[in-house]
Amino acid sequence: MxxxxxxxxxxxxxxxxVFYVFEPMHTLKWEWWSKRTRLSFFDQPPREVTSEADFAKTAKDIADGFLRCHPTKIDIATLSQHHLGKSKDTIPYKMCLKSKPGVMKMLDCLPILQKQCLDSKVSVIKTIRFPMEAVETMMKSNPxxxxxxxxxxxxxxxxxxxxxxxxxxxxxxxxxxxxxxxxxxxxxxxxxxxxxxxxxxxxxxxxxxxxxxxxxxxxxxxxxxxxxxxxxxxxxxxxxxxxxxxxxxxxxxxxxxxxxxxxxxxxxxxxxxxxxxxxxxxxxxxxxxxxxxxxxxxxxxxxxxxxxxxx
The missing domain is CATH 3.40.50 (Rossmann fold)
Structure with missing residues (x-):
């Protein structure tokens, strides 16, 4: 910061x-700081984040979800955060959420986010909350x-x-x-x-x-x-x-x-x-x-x- x-x-x-995402780990960090460590997903069971290793793994999964255009792999709290209104590429998705409130209606908006990503040559995330050790792990699976x-x-x-x-x-x-x-x-x-x-x-x-x-x-x-x-x-x-x-x-x-x-x-x-x-x-x-x-x-x-x- x-x-x-x-x-x-x-x-x-x-x-x-470029498909640009501003601070995708913002909500994860605040959840971590406030000890609210149970995250919910659309396509997997809830996850507890109780250690630095858990945090790094979840941050890596969030980054992977945005970089590889798989938004359903991202936790629901992150997919709801206000920082998604900070980039021209994620604003259309954020506007969709405003017009369709509720967790289940979020599924109607995720294709907008995915299309913005798929239509771009390069996906970029800007984050101040990502440990470099997690980057090293990601490089092994994402050439x-x-x-x-x-x-x-x-x-x-x-x-x-x-x-x-x-x-x-x-x-x-x-x-x-x-x-x-x-x-x-x-x-x-x-x-x-x-x-x-x-x-x-x-x-x-x-x-x-x-x-x-x-x-x-x-x-x-x-x-x-x-x-x-x-x-x-x-x-x-x-x-x-x-x-x-x-x-x-x-x-x-x-x-x-x-x-x-x-x-x-x-x-x-x-x-x-x-x-x-x-x-x-x-x-x-x-x-x-x-x-x-x-x-x-x-x-x-x-x-x-x-x-x-x-x-």
Whole structure:
């Protein structure tokens, strides 16, 4: 969350050959957090999700259902979630649900979702809730699967998450430890996949995307086998060098995305930055992020806090 995944997903979502699904694991994560762990399906018995392994398996099944155009394999709560109204490709299905309320009438709407998927060249899901270990498992059963692992500097990510209400500054030490341990674990899997499946695994740093948006967007499209069109280039430019700067926490359009991406350095307290630095050393070493030594260094935007480094 707050890593630039919505912008990255939108770049794919605007393409006419793409079936794009926004945050399909959202409901599963909330069910997990709230301990409501019994999921219902149309074509299988109810399932209990009581462990991390259960969560990963269910997340994989949800991803498979959307990517392979089998919506009946997806749990009913996920098929009902409001995030399906966030993509042009799933809005027609969501509108059908509104006109035909009730679980059983959902079956009348699922063919709409399936057709949108089947008619597309590439299916894309954007998610912040999917463990990379589950991706590794999926690759064994889905030879056409490709993954783009997006990562951002932990300092702006954590600052933005806390500002959004995910946790409190008083809990920064434990929160940043947990965050970076999770990122580190995912990166270790990605490093392994980049060796075993180099043509199917890509690591993307948010900072690279916003500094060189066109170059990186073209690279992403080449990676998944999509044509980079003039319309896509216009979309990328409108989002990263637009005429309007959207001032809201979840907005993605920026007058200057590279400048906006550095705004956190002016706003983050130095002592808080140092706490994150101390807890995220392993991630910094893997990706090339640099700790800060003084408050002046933190605020000095002429000094980069990133060196080039391959995972």
């Amino acid at each position: 707050r890593s630039g995944s919505t912008l990255t997903g939108e770049i794919f979502g605007q393409h006419p050959d 056409s699967l490709k993954v783009i692992h997006l990562v951002r500097d932990p300092r702006p990510t954590i600052k933005s998450q806390i500002s959004f209400g995910r946790d409190t500054w008083s809990n920064l030490d434990s929160y940043s430890k947990e965050h970076c341990l999770r990122v580190q674990k995912d990166l270790q899997v990605t490093k392994r996949l980049m060796k075993s499946h180099p043509d199917k695994t890509k690591l993307l740093l948010y900072e690279d995307l916003v500094v060189h948006p066109s170059r990186n967007a073209q690279d992403l499209f080449s990676f998944v086998g999509l044509a980079y069109t003039r319309e896509t280039e216009r979309f990328v430019q409108s989002k990263t060098n637009g005429s309007v700067d959207e001032h809201c926490v979840l907005c993605t359009q920026r007058l200057n995305s590279s400048r906006s991406a550095l705004q956190w350095r002016k706003e983050l307290d130095f002592n808080r930055a140092r706490v994150i630095d101390a807890n995220c050393k392993a991630v910094y070493q893997m990706l090339g992020y640099l700790p800060v030594n003084t408050a002046t260094e933190l605020k000095d935007l002429s000094k980069s806090l990133k060196i080039e480094k391959n995972l």
